[in-house]
Amino acid sequence: MNTTSEAATSEVKPHRYRAGFFTGLLTAFAAMIVITLVVAASGVVSVSAQGSFGPMDSFLGFASRRSIAFHAPTETNPYADDPKSIAEGLPHYRAMCVVCHGAPGLDAGEIAEGLNPPPPDLSAADTQKMTDGELFWVITNGIHSTGMPAFENADPPNTRWKIVSFVRHLPDLTPAERGQLGESREDHGREHSHADEHGHGAQGEAQHTHP
């Protein structure tokens, strides 16, 4: 009699433990969702661009890099060996990127100081170690919930690849090129006569004509 009841208990016990474990896990999970919703609905978490989410910021940065690596095309820049693409990418970088990212020896615009996360220096090793495909993907799609815009609708793929060429060239920027990039600061509303030199005609003009 005794033996039978012991055998029965030892068969039942593990199941009970398992059921208890899963109920606990589900309760904890449900509680977490409820707490998250209550905290979000209360509004106490500030969305100010001036604050920091502490370790969450580094975590989001990490997740963002992993996501870019996952989604980026594996192809290399079709213009990688074409030195002309650097000169062709320059006016686009001047019109659309300098304001936030600056360039070696050239400060970004004031808008960049208010961005969180801050726009990185694209000539630094952190960006330069990204693959051509990753740079192309970021320029094409932007980065959600940061100031980084998507340029897919602004420029055709070949232009975006030429911008990649120019970003790759940033660490070796010449004083003449720096001068050309800096021109955008003084030319508000003025006529351009040199945009066509780079073969971009109307597109180049349209992009740095201020409304």
Ligand code: HEC
């Ligand atoms: C309105 C501001 C703004 C403009 C304009 C802008 N960017 Fe960005 N960009 C950002 C911000 C902010 C980040 C950082 C996002 C982050 O931390 O995830 C960023 C990130 C990037 C990155 C990823 C770099 C890295 O190391 O993770 C690349 C590449 C990049 N931008 C290229 C460009 C290029 C090229 C242009 C012009 C075609 C451009 N950006 C225009 C704000 C801008």
